[in-house]
Amino acid sequence: MSETRTEIASLGEFGLIDRLSQPFAAASPQTVKGIGDDAAVIDLENEYGLLTADLLLEGVHFDLSFFPLKHLGYKAIAVNISDIAAMNGIPGQVTVSLAVSNRFSVEAIEELYAGIAAACADFRVDLVGGDLSSSRSGLLISVSVFGKVDKGKVVYRASAQPNDLLCVTGDLGAAYLGLQILEREKQVFLANPNMQPQLDGHDYVVQRQLKPEARMDVIYELAEAGVIPTAMIDLSDGLASDLLQLSKASNVGAMVFEENLPIDEQTYLAATELNLSPVTAALNGGEDYELLFTVRQADYDKIKNNPKISVIGYVTDQPQSITLSLKSGSKVPITAQGWEQG
Amino acid sequence: MSETRTEIASLGEFGLIDRLSQPFAAASPQTVKGIGDDAAVIDLENEYGLLTADLLLEGVHFDLSFFPLKHLGYKAIAVNISDIAAMNGIPGQVTVSLAVSNRFSVEAIEELYAGIAAACADFRVDLVGGDLSSSRSGLLISVSVFGKVDKGKVVYRASAQPNDLLCVTGDLGAAYLGLQILEREKQVFLANPNMQPQLDGHDYVVQRQLKPEARMDVIYELAEAGVIPTAMIDLSDGLASDLLQLSKASNVGAMVFEENLPIDEQTYLAATELNLSPVTAALNGGEDYELLFTVRQADYDKIKNNPKISVIGYVTDQPQSITLSLKSGSKVPITAQGWEQG
Numbered sequence: 001m002s003e004t005r006t007e008i009a010s011l012g013e014f015g016l017i018d019r020l021s022q023p024f025a026a027a028s029p030q031t032v033k034g035i036g037d038d039a040a041v042i043d044l045e046n047e048y049g050l051l052t053a054d055l056l057l058e059g060v061h062f063d064l065s066f067f068p069l070k071h072l073g074y075k076a077i078a079v080n081i082s083d084i085a086a087m088n089g090i091p092g093q094v095t096v097s098l099a100v101s102n103r104f105s106v107e108a109i110e111e112l113y114a115g116i117a118a119a120c121a122d123f124r125v126d127l128v129g130g131d132l133s134s135s136r137s138g139l140l141i142s143v144s145v146f147g148k149v150d151k152g153k154v155v156y157r158a159s160a161q162p163n164d165l166l167c168v169t170g171d172l173g174a175a176y177l178g179l180q181i182l183e184r185e186k187q188v189f190l191a192n193p194n195m196q197p198q199l200d201g202h203d204y205v206v207q208r209q210l211k212p213e214a215r216m217d218v219i220y221e222l223a224e225a226g227v228i229p230t231a232m233i234d235l236s237d238g239l240a241s242d243l244l245q246l247s248k249a250s251n252v253g254a255m256v257f258e259e260n261l262p263i264d265e266q267t268y269l270a271a272t273e274l275n276l277s278p279v280t281a282a283l284n285g286g287e288d289y290e291l292l293f294t295v296r297q298a299d300y301d302k303i304k305n306n307p308k309i310s311v312i313g314y315v316t317d318q319p320q321s322i323t324l325s326l327k328s329g330s331k332v333p334i335t336a337q338g339w340e341q342g
Numbered sequence: 343m344s345e346t347r348t349e350i351a352s353l354g355e356f357g358l359i360d361r362l363s364q365p366f367a368a369a370s371p372q373t374v375k376g377i378g379d380d381a382a383v384i385d386l387e388n389e390y391g392l393l394t395a396d397l398l399l400e401g402v403h404f405d406l407s408f409f410p411l412k413h414l415g416y417k418a419i420a421v422n423i424s425d426i427a428a429m430n431g432i433p434g435q436v437t438v439s440l441a442v443s444n445r446f447s448v449e450a451i452e453e454l455y456a457g458i459a460a461a462c463a464d465f466r467v468d469l470v471g472g473d474l475s476s477s478r479s480g481l482l483i484s485v486s487v488f489g490k491v492d493k494g495k496v497v498y499r500a501s502a503q504p505n506d507l508l509c510v511t512g513d514l515g516a517a518y519l520g521l522q523i524l525e526r527e528k529q530v531f532l533a534n535p536n537m538q539p540q541l542d543g544h545d546y547v548v549q550r551q552l553k554p555e556a557r558m559d560v561i562y563e564l565a566e567a568g569v570i571p572t573a574m575i576d577l578s579d580g581l582a583s584d585l586l587q588l589s590k591a592s593n594v595g596a597m598v599f600e601e602n603l604p605i606d607e608q609t610y611l612a613a614t615e616l617n618l619s620p621v622t623a624a625l626n627g628g629e630d631y632e633l634l635f636t637v638r639q640a641d642y643d644k645i646k647n648n649p650k651i652s653v654i655g656y657v658t659d660q661p662q663s664i665t666l667s668l669k670s671g672s673k674v675p676i677t678a679q680g681w682e683q684g
Contacts, residue, residue, distance in 0.1 A: 031434070100350065
């Protein structure tokens with residue numbers, strides 16, 4: 001008997017998800033959208049329900065040597081709420097399932113839950129259930145969120161149109177540089193435990209890594225301004241990767257202007273200190289949990305004065321071709337891995 | 343600075359959940375029921391939504407040396423559907439989040455998904471999302487399920503009334519004895535890899551362990567018979583523990599008759615072979631994923647001819663006092679740990 005063994009690494013996460021998802025076409029007419037967007041969409045007669053789930057594993061997604069448990073609890077909720085925001089939805093209820101090794105005390109788990117409670121309060125959601133299990137190796141957090149959205153206001157990835165404006169909320173690249181700063185200080189500490197971490201001047205980038213916020217504030221503001229984005233995705237993997245996802249789903253391309261990328265002063269500072277490119281951090285850093293969305297040009301006046309929103313480019317009719325227009329005037333293609341300097 | 347360290351083991355799973363849940367009173371008027379039942383209940387105007395989540399970890403909940411991946415995928419879905427059934431609800435959509443170490447090939451994960459797909463087909467639910475992550479140690483499956491129930495038909499744990507009849511579906515104790523048989527054969531194999539597993543005559547108990555079914559069939563039959571249970575819980579931890587949960591929530595007690603406990607012939611056979619008590623297996627084995635429910639005496643005629651339902655006793659007005667009436671005529675108290683032989 002010959003058995004084929006294909007390594008997961010040879011397909012990658014997205015490749016494996018594509019392969020596994022194929023047999024799962026939705027059968028119920030109440031399943032409006034299954035796998036393939038930030039959240040699933042469920043028909044509830046008068047409105048749509050939204051359902052999303054995410055895992056966070058110690059040693060894969062977080063390092064407890066510099067990640068406070070309270071912040072981790074907050075982040076676990078925020079990153080899931082961000083998926084509901086990306087559907088233009090309002091989150092309502094969350095479940096949290098934990099697997100915990102006996103390395104953790106009850107007090108440590110209470111710290112984690114204090115962060116979960118803070119996020120539930122900030123995003124006005126109720127913790128309604130979950131599971132608690134022992135673990136043989138470290139800490140694992142699995143969160144699911146249920147939310148709702150008006151049927152006429154749900155926003156998918158797949159509906160961007162050529163000439164739409166490309167927008168992002170907040171600023172980009174800070175969370176990635178915050179992580180690099182924290183990793184650097186960890187190495188310094190490991191080499192000499194008497195050294196104190198040098199985080200002065202990096203409080204913003206460090207906070208962006210440790211306490212990301214889901215942009216529900218912008219969702220409410222867009223609703224107030226009467227703007228329904230034509231397409232939306234949250235920025236978890238980095239602008240380059242997430243913009244490619246949105247472009248692929250919508251069968252469009254995009255032109256992005258380097259000079260329009262919102263990058264904080266502290267991000268430039270940290271990038272300089274670490275000898276990294278701030279533009280690369282903005283494009284590929286990931287974990288910003290900002291929103292990337294497209295709007296019709298006719299809606300420009302309704303968003304142009306919102307300081308939380310930057311128009312970074314526009315949608316083109318060239319499928320999956322993403323171009324970065326540099327400050328120098330030259331143009332380079334953006335790939336999932338980043339951008340190729342011309 | 344003095345820090346208290348309380349071991350999780352000193353509180354136990356239920357104790358820790360109680361302690362962690364206290365600050366999480368539901369804030370939204372749409373959260374009808376939060377933590378503390380088989381699933382959360384969410385107000386959707388014309389009906390209720392149901393949300394539940396569960397974790398399965400390798401080395402804690404399953405042993406891949408005898409648990410086929412396809413069965414594991416099926417079980418991961420079935421045990422979550424069982425929580426929706428226990429609310430008298432109909433499941434609609436599931437999310438599956440996986441963490442996988444590089445020990446697993448793509449083909450292995452496809453086997454797991456084949457089982458997930460089979461369960462989704464059997465229980466008529468759609469897989470609509472989830473997450474996929476690498477893991478440093480083994481396999482982890484986190485499932486959440488969304489379902490719905492008519493507002494007038496939702497069944498909680500907390501509403502059993504004295505003199506209601508106590509009912510269970512199917513039979514009890516087989517899944518536990520199936521696990522003991524599998525563990526025995528694993529030890530035989532480890533001692534001598536040339537030995538073949540001896541599972542003859544144990545196919546039923548082994549199947550009960552490897553491929554539990556959520557009792558959606560009974561939920562549909564109760565609806566057809568016009569019966570709404572007064573209270574319900576699914577049997578995941580064992581009759582003793584789950585009946586105590588239901589009694590505690592309803593502030594009632596129960597009388598259970600040993601002679602009425604539904605126990606399969608193969609369960610008796612396996613118990614004899616392993617020198618275990620079949621009644622202990624029925625009370626404390628766990629993982630049967632049958633339903634324990636109470637009905638008004640007036641509904642007895644509507645269920646008495648259903649071969650899937652056994653009336654095992656009745657509800658009393660003595661809070662949390664559960665008594666087992668033995669075939670010998672003597673009566674013994676049932677505790678979460680089991681029952682004390684008189």
